[in-house]
Amino acid sequence: MIGTGNRRLHLSLNLNGLGFHRAGWRHPSSQPDRVFSADYYVELARTAERGRLDAIFLADTPAFVLMPGRSVTLQAEPVALLSALAVATTRVGLIGTISASYSEPYTVARQFAMLDHLSGGRAGVNVVTSAGDRVAQNFGRNSHFEHATRYERAADFLTVVTSLWDSWADDTVQADKASGVFADLDTIVEINHISEHFRVRGPLNIPRPPQGRPVLVQAGASTRGRDLAARWADAVYTGSSTVENGQAFYRDVRQRAADAGRSPDSLRILPGLIPYVGSTEREARELRRELEDQPEPLAGMIEELGAVLETDLGGLDPDRPMDLALFPDEATYGQSVSRLVRFRQYVHEESPTIAQFAKWVRGNLGVVHWIATGTGEQIADQLESWFRAGAADGFNLLVPLLPKGLDDFVDQVVPELQRRGLFRREYEGRTLRDHLGLERPAGRRSGAGPRPHELHAEA
Numbered sequence: 232m233i234g235t236g237n238r239r240l241h242l243s244l245n246l247n248g249l250g251f252h253r254a255g256w257r258h259p260s261s262q263p264d265r266v267f268s269a270d271y272y273v274e275l276a277r278t279a280e281r282g283r284l285d286a287i288f289l290a291d292t293p294a295f296v297l298m299p300g301r302s303v304t305l306q307a308e309p310v311a312l313l314s315a316l317a318v319a320t321t322r323v324g325l326i327g328t329i330s331a332s333y334s335e336p337y338t339v340a341r342q343f344a345m346l347d348h349l350s351g352g353r354a355g356v357n358v359v360t361s362a363g364d365r366v367a368q369n370f371g372r373n374s375h376f377e378h379a380t381r382y383e384r385a386a387d388f389l390t391v392v393t394s395l396w397d398s399w400a401d402d403t404v405q406a407d408k409a410s411g412v413f414a415d416l417d418t419i420v421e422i423n424h425i426s427e428h429f430r431v432r433g434p435l436n437i438p439r440p441p442q443g444r445p446v447l448v449q450a451g452a453s454t455r456g457r458d459l460a461a462r463w464a465d466a467v468y469t470g471s472s473t474v475e476n477g478q479a480f481y482r483d484v485r486q487r488a489a490d491a492g493r494s495p496d497s498l499r500i501l502p503g504l505i506p507y508v509g510s511t512e513r514e515a516r517e518l519r520r521e522l523e524d525q526p527e528p529l530a531g532m533i534e535e536l537g538a539v540l541e542t543d544l545g546g547l548d549p550d551r552p553m554d555l556a557l558f559p560d561e562a563t564y565g566q567s568v569s570r571l572v573r574f575r576q577y578v579h580e581e582s583p584t585i586a587q588f589a590k591w592v593r594g595n596l597g598v599v600h601w602i603a604t605g606t607g608e609q610i611a612d613q614l615e616s617w618f619r620a621g622a623a624d625g626f627n628l629l630v631p632l633l634p635k636g637l638d639d640f641v642d643q644v645v646p647e648l649q650r651r652g653l654f655r656r657e658y659e660g661r662t663l664r665d666h667l668g669l670e671r672p673a674g675r676r677s678g679a680g681p682r683p684h685e686l687h688a689e690a
Contacts, residue, residue: 241625282641286324324663352441352662398434461487477622607643
């Protein structure tokens with residue numbers, strides 16, 4: 232158990248359309264007809280801001296995903312939606328997901344630099360490597376990059392993006408009407424990055440972002456994912472189903488950050504939290520049961536499990552124990568290795584049958600996160616326990632049902648955390664880095680690197 236000192240919990244909201252639970256859209260309170268309405272997302276973002284949350288976060292997979300049982304995963308495009316929310320909110324952070332495997336760093340650097348300017352310093356970018364061949368086949372490839380290549384490319388991608396954000400000095404823009412000098416060109420440099428994955432000349436055509444660099448977020452439980460987070464991330468999204476797992480991940484990533492020459496206190500570790508909130512414990516449990524008991528054929532769930540494991544399970548007895556030998560090799564697995572690691576851990580700890588595992592995966596597809604069920608006070612107790620135990624700096628809220636679940640959390644859990652002094656009553660700064668208690672990265676010193684006005688244009 233550790234003391235909190237001046238530390239405060241950090242909370243971000245995974246703004247996942249109709250809610251994190253795949254059956255959430257079937258609940259009477261759900262509003263599926265509004266899921267692509269700007270007003271719908273503005274209302275959710277303003278509720279998050281009313282709750283003084285650090286940020287809203289948009290996950291993304293750039294592919295159409297059709298699940299067994301004709302269930303479709305719908306996702307809003309992050310940059311467009313966050314740009315709309317930037318002008319509808321004033322304080323809450325805006326974190327969008329991009330794929331380092333299938334995005335160009337110059338484009339991403341421009342998009343999020345501009346989002347940071349538009350929002351007054353509230354932008355963040357969650358850098359992922361993507362999972363599955365379906366994504367690859369939307370970008371000119373037959374199959375996804377191998378695991379090692381994905382992370383090598385991601386590290387190279389981050390080198391380029393951050394170099395572009397730093398290609399303008401903080402004081403480049405002069406806007407001196409008397410002298411006629413708008414920008415000090417001597418403080419802008421070309422990055423001239425040449426590597427196996429990218430050739431980028433630079434500089435960026437947008438001034439340095441208000442935060443210096445938008446907040447960098449990473450999510451990955453594999454060894455390479457943890458190393459990438461330790462080297463680059465300001466915040467880490469992770470999945471931990473128990474406080475012991477959370478503590479182990481927390482210690483490991485902080486140690487990796489120290490080994491990489493960083494202060495472990497320069498990054499925030501935010502496990503996912505699936506909260507079922509009720510005015511009574513019984514009410515919270517009934518809501519959870521209502522969502523989890525939505526009927527679905529077992530055959531469809533087993534088919535879905537096979538797709539996740541990239542293994543045909545159709546001919547196996549569903550009542551036989553789930554064998555770890557059925558899991559694919561991490562080195563050749565084309566989907567999320569982080570998810571695979573957590574699923575393997577669940578099988579090792581719980582020893583389920585294939586049917587039991589398929590049902591469990593159906594309710595937890597994509598992640599293995601801690602589920603908290605109870606009143607606002609009971610859930611606050613559990614958050615405080617994780618926080619004081621050194622298992623988290625805060626949490627990424629995976630609300631199972633939107634908008635109801637967010638309203639319940641903001642109205643019942645947040646006030647209890649505030650009463651205990653664990654969470655802010657008002658925003659104390661304007662930028663996302665302010666909210667997270669992160670330092671603004673220093674700018675590049677003037678005079679380093681070739682200046683664009685001194686070089687001849689390429690033929």
